[in-house]
Amino acid sequence: MSRHTTTDRPASQPGSTEQMVRQARKLLKSTPMAVLIYLGIMYLILYGCLAGAEAMGYNWQWYRMPDYLFRITDDGFQWGEISIGLVKTIQLSTLSFVLALVIGLIVALLRLSGLVVGTAVAIVFLEFVRNMPLLVLLYIFYYIIGAIFDLDRYSASILCLAVFHAALVSEILRAAINAISVGQWEAARSIGMSTLQCYRYIILPQSIKFMLPPMTGEVVHMVKSSAIVSVIAVAELTTIGRNLISDTYMSFEIWFTIAAVYMVVTLMLSVFVTFMERRYAVTT
Amino acid sequence: MPEDTPIIEIRNLDKFFGAFQALTDVSLTVHIGEKVVICGPSGSGKSTLIRCVNRLEEHSGGHLIVDGIELNDHTRNIRAVRMEVGMVFQQFNLFPHLTVLENLTVGPIRVRKIPKAEAISRARKYLDRVHIPEQADKYPAQLSGGQQQRVAIARSLCMEPRIMLFDEPTSALDPEMINEVLDVMTELAESGMTMICVTHEMGFANKVADKMVFMEDGKIVEIAPPSIFFTKPKNPRCQAFLDQILEH
Known part of the structure; x- marks a missing residue:
């Protein structure tokens, strides 16, 4: 150029x-x-x-860090605390994101249904969730909804993250669906497809390329915002980090390591999605 | 030869877009095997009329009976009619994420629920009929406009409809591609398909039409066989329109 x-x-x-x-x-x-x-x-x-x-006279103890990732003792190979925390974080984020996708799709379809009730329900949900800090939503899920329905802290966290991100996901889906031209709907309808079939075979497959870039941001956001459940002591990466620090006082080493672990996960996600984007690139 | 059984009956059709009346008291009967060409200035309601026939637009008043089924709010009726009525759009509207073959089979497989192998052999048959069997595995974006429109025609035919609607099928095409599409349409007309075409291709109209319809301001102004329509139309506005487009 x-x-x-x-x-x-x-x-x-x-x-x-x-x-x-x-x-x-x-x-x-x-x-x-x-x-x-x-x-x-x-x-x-x-x-x-x-x-x-x-x-400030900080005493670096990097040599102790590998033990928290994994150690090899007389009993053989063992995962360290940080690795276990990472698995928990990935579990938490994956479950929440799958649930967020399902709820988000339902909300987006309700919003697009053209039914007055559907649109109203979707908008109320969206505005309610979107305009509340995640932390407040987590407290609501844990102390109120959790208490009513007898949810453990892990389920409450998953539900909270899912609902919070469902609102954002639904907007991404809605925008991606709206990006498909009316002509595609008309062509699909004119060969006799029902609304469900139109979405399933014609509209959603084409929306994927529009939703992938913002969705990547959303997944990365999800992995990071999952750290907030450490305030209700769900044993994930950030909670583990906090616990380790109170045991060892190695704040610098541990927070740097935790930050690096988050970064590795989210960067891997970005690379994966770039690959997917190339796969779903369709010229129109 | 057209038979005398009506397959589309449009009675006193009205259509409003908000306060704007797009169709006013339109009545038209199309018999089995009949070819009807609708023309008229832009904004006269031609497209709206044929889009009502497969309910891409909902009519506001009057009756519309297609293949014995009254078009009303019953979803089942609408889908039953759409399976019998093929539609070809000005902008082709092929599915860009599917190959040509998949464009042709998605309807038969998902809507008609016929086995995949049968759908594929049917698709190949119709690709042959529109003279592009070799393009089956390409994506729409890899084809020329004329080829895309012929795929769109084949896609409709794969549903084995009883009626075909054409909404200005050649208006978005480069001039050198118009004939390949008109040839396919002429062959289809000769095979006895019932057709309603909105088009300004008067040569094509003169050749295949059994009935010419002229519309203006949402009303049908003139209905006549082409022999009369092109030589001595009764309505002066129809005459003026013909003079304008036949001038060059």
Whole structure:
């Protein structure tokens, strides 16, 4: 691209200011330069942290960290606390997200049904959930709904996360469904399909490419917001981190490790979805 | 030759879009095997009329009986009618996520519930009839406009409808592709299919139509066989319209 634009312009004298600016720009845009700048920034951040920790006399104990991921003792291989917490977090997020997808799809279809009651129910649900902080919703689910229906903290957390994200998911689904042209509905209807068949065979398969990018954001958001259930002491990654810190006082090492674990999970998700996007890319 | 049994009966049809009246007291009978071509200036209600026939638009008043089934609010009736009435759109509206073959089989398999193998052999038969058997495994976006429209015609035919509706099937096509679509439509007409076409292709109309219908401002102004319609229409506005489009 950039090569085309440069050749299109009238050639300027080598060594002129314009030429130098253009070369500088090209250099800045190149991949090695980007990596270099990135490393530089990371170095500054890490150096800042380390220097700060040094100044406050922090005693680094990184050598103790691998034990919390896994250890090999006389009894053989054992997963560490952080790994167990990670599995719990993934379980929690997966279950909640599947449930959120189901509830979100129902809410989106109700909203699109054209029925006055359906639309009203969907909008009330949406506004109620969307305009409440997640933490407050969690308290409602645990202390009120949980108490009424005798839910344990794990189920209450799953339901809370599912309901909270269902509201956001339903909006993504609605937008993706609305992105399909009316002509597709008409063509599907004109060969005798019912509304359900239209969605199942024609509309939803085409919406996938519109919902994948925002849905990735939503899954990543879900994994991260699952940390909030640590306030009701559900044993997931963040709770484990808190417990470990109160046992060991290694706040820096443990929080850095936990943050890195979250990042690895969400980055893997992003890569996976990019792959899916390519698969579902359909030219229209 | 058209038989005398009516297959579509439109009686005193009215259609409102909010306060705007798109159709006013329209009555038209189409017999089995008859080819009807509807023309008229844009906004005259031609498309609205044929979209009412398979209930893509809901009529506001009057009666509409298709293949002995009265079109009303019963979903079962609407779907029964739609299976018997094929529709070809100006913008093709092929399903972009399905291959040509899947576009043709999705209706028969999911709606008619016929076995997959039978649906595929039927699809290949109709692809042959629209002269593009070699494109079966491509996606719609890989085809030219004319080919896409022929696939759309084949898709409708795969449902083995008794009536075909064409809503300006050549208006979105490049000029060099119009004939390949009109040829397919002419062959279909010769095979005895009942057809209602909204089109401005007067050469095609003159060749295949049993009945020409001229609409203006939501009303049917003139109904006549092509021999009379093109030479001495009774209505002066119809004459003026014909003069305009036949001028070049």
